[in-house]
Amino acid sequence: MKLSSVLTQLIGMSAALVAVSPLAAEKEPWQLAQETEVWEPVPEKVSVNHRGVPSDAVVLFDGSGLDAWESVNDGSKAPWKILGDELVTNPKTGDIRTRQDFCDLQLHIEWQAPAEAEMEGPEGQGRGNSGVFFQERYEVQVLDSFGGETYPNGQAGSIYKQHIPLVNATKPLSEWNVYDIIYTAPRFSDSGELEKPAYITVLHNGVLVQNHAEVQGPTAWIGHPPYEAHGCAPLRLQDHGNPTKFRNIWIREL
Template identity: 80%
Template structure:
């Protein structure tokens, strides 16, 4: 029996013609039709509004000038021993640190701070000029200090990750002005055995100026040495009583 290859060739030609026609149709799609291939519609981001005071609607307000209900003493879980003057939170030197009652991991934090008035700075130098600090998970400190008029070691000035990272620039305002920190903090991650999988990272805007750009936190803050990470869970935010007067206001946080 003899077979002819002509029908097969004709069939192949028909298929090729059809594919060519489909490709031509595809190439002739309108730009908006081609753009649809890269459009993503879900998940839809939640809507967030911002109040007249600049607070996002999904933020947790930690201090708005009215009370210290969100805070407690870091010494013994009793009421926060600092004082409110007007709408300002003022350290109560030698009373101890205060911390949030709520635990946090990854956060966006907004906090405003002011160093003591000039008359209260007499005789104070270096690390004594309104020293305080913002601690994430009670371990990792962003320094609060008058670095407008005072001199100190640069990895301990305002905007530093204390004893770890020097700020990119000194954006500190004068004693009579309020400073603003907007901080993005990403908590460290540990495995079930307590081994560090991912260190903490922090980005700091000081008065709207970038001073820490997603820097790696090397371990818990220490005055002496560089202690290693130890496994921990989410933990409170903490404000430091360093024995110096300091002021805070408008504190809010957004868990990320």
């Protein structure tokens, strides 16, 4: 058979296939939907107990003891006090930190400033001052900002001296405040160079006050120190001289 005849037959067959292909290739909507269904991985089931604690959480304080914590000063038993289900700072004994190291995490922590008569001062930074330090370096401020005034990048819900909260969601002295915080740790190269900064999202009493805010470096009272390479590290609570209260502290590692 001549080559021209073969080509003519092939062209004819192709034309016939094209003529029937729209009908042959037509799919039902459910078949098209299946093409974008992903079946793996299947998320792990997580339950939440009556205290609101997820089943995959690391419980750091529920009133039963301070085994998860140690003194920052010397690594000994945490010197703060337990009153019922409340953890109370023991002024002038120093900060406490978790015995466990963390990187990326979800934190739930509840806090209450002391009665006004117990405050270091009636205004500003004396109103139940404490702080939550991620990896012992990056602070979200704890302070009664319902009452006295202070610089906005040092009030409750601020990333201290770096980011003013979007709004002031602080409750009165007699009520408990709740922080739900998503923390993403910074990343460093093998040579110690910063590749990606830390980020913090804060919900204060259910209100968004920090939205994936970029942490500019370690927290400092004076100046703006640069990042220094580090790995996972403890969560730290600050003793600033006031008998601030905490309760129901848990973490989910991300």
